[in-house]
Amino acid sequence: MSPRAACRLEALGFSAVYDYTAGKIDWLAAGLPTEGPAASTLRPGALARTEIPTCTLDDTVATARQRVAASGEDRCVVVSGEHIVLGVLDRDALAGDGHAIAAEAMRAGPATVRANEDLSALLERMHRRNVMEILVTDPDGRLLGLLHRDDADVVMTRPHGAPATAPD
């Protein structure tokens, strides 16, 4: 639809026309702000914790372990220079050889969700599969945060009308 609109605008005399072809769904999936009544919908991106430990492929497990210890989380997300999620160092990996590098010790290709996923449906899946946390990424795979199931459960069971703020 937007390519046709762009063509039409050019025909109407606009000389600098840009087409955001990925569209509103892409914007929402990246967790970016919006306006309108639906903008206040509770979504994974708004509830995800953003202060989570990360490391790169070349960092050692010992380095990741230090970052995790300082964070209160129990895992370290392995990311590229562009912050694209590559893997996770979980408790077992973090308890292993501290001299190993993340690329060797990580679990590659962890499950991720987009920031705009339906929160109720996501929570239902997480409960059914006994998943406590899930990574939230933008459509390019960049890390946005870590959604804790318990955080979302608390918000979803809050009485209607109570303030809904993202956890610290």
Next chain:
Amino acid sequence: MAVAVHREEIPRLLARGAQLVEVLPVAEYEEEHLPDAINVPLATLGPETIPELDRSRPVIVYCWDAL
């Protein structure tokens, strides 16, 4: 020919004075839209519906997705 842009280029274009236009129907726009976007549904897009757009400034159009 319009230039395809990635999400990350939009703030830069807006800072240069670009106008952001959602071409979805009114109801979809009113439900939720990008900050400061105006609505000109594709079905109504024509000379009579664009007076608020400035031809001397860039325009970014978007709909729901790439399909």
